[in-house]
Amino acid sequence: MSPAKRPRADVPQRPVGDLASILQQRSGAVVDEPLLSRALTHRSFAYENGGIPHNERQEFLGDAVLGLVVTDHLYDAHPDLPEGQLAKFRAAVVNSRALAKVARELELGGFLMLGRGETTTGGRDKDSILADTMEAVIGTVYLCGGLPAATKLVHDLMGDLIQQSALLGAGLDWKTSLQEITSTLALGVPSYQVEEDGPDHDKTFTARVMIAEEQLGSGVGRSKKAAEQQAAEAAWRELKARSDAAATGA
Template sequence: MNNSINSLENKLGIKFTNKALLITALTHSSYANQYKNVQFNERLEFLGDSVLQLTITEYLFSFFKDKSEGELTKLRALIVCESSLYEIAKKLDLGNYIRMSKGEELTGGRERPSLLADCVEAVIASIYLDKGIDTVKKFIINNFVDIIDKATNNQIILDYKTRLQEILQRQGDVTIKYDLVKYEGPPHRRKFYTAVLIENKIMGEGSGYSKKESEQSAAKKALLHLEGKNV
């Protein structure tokens, strides 16, 4: 575990004084259930969520003085959400460092968005407890700066299927259909491929580790197609 911790510390850009905090942040409850006296990361998630909310709130309040309370609240909701946390987790390759049960791993735990998002919050809490508020704020802003930029430029859409439907319905009644093209892989790690058809014409194709995720991916591709962007 020590080599893994050192590797992750390099990615985080932070050397922990109390490495046990980081190990706990990386420990899923399924792992703790297999061993006695092992702490897992749920309490750290609780703390990390608050630290993240405060940091992003303070940043938006300071740098977007022209925006109202309602606008700031909407921006924060776009930035502090499961999909953004999942993006950060993937960038840090957190899935490879999490301690989880074999059963959790076999059912796709290392790629599960909710599990990875929770782990990011726990890591944030571990940094806060080990290094203090200034260091964790710097870490958060450095890692969320691209997401903040996308959110403030209206480039983040949480529900691509709903957004696609809203845009197309401006033109009147339009038939939108999602077809499961294929799936592959073992039952515990199945990948789905979906095409979205608009008036029976394929406008986007996407994939994901659930049908819902693959449909959202296809809808996103369709939106980009409609906007004339490369996909």
């Protein structure tokens, strides 16, 4: 019996030139195709093809460029926010899930070069691979067109997400975010009142958050922590709306 045929390393489903054209339209930079091909080369493919160059150096560069572009925007857009809050907003944008979402919108999976193992385990749609490759692509655009081109690309691809980062970033930890906004607005420290109901094996918790003697949010959850987080979210959104209205004179 002849040995089973081994699956070969995967090949791109679409030509790299198509992606180069898309990136040129979105960034204004003329993208070098060999450099872009390397950005699309996963280490698994490189290993199975004699150790050719892969995309991890460009990924490293792109991660730094992306962080700079997003940080620069948030620094200018939120002049009164402390470092901790800005870091949360940035984390809402610069993360694997967000980058993978953008990569899927670009249909980046169709351009990847993967090894056998990643091919057979669905590597073209793995968040980690897509996110890393997206950073490598940003790094490539930076190498080809400098910071202006990379900035234009990031804002084109992630502009809506950056604009929404205030809400998304706060959601990383609503209780901490609430404490930060109450500190900024000089409202004191939030306090929580929690009630529980039901038998030990099936309890329901109801939390209310008080700020400056005013109840600004409530929440219900299967744990005290979940109820408090929900109450903190409601209070944070209320204070954010009041703050925004005051800033615009509404």
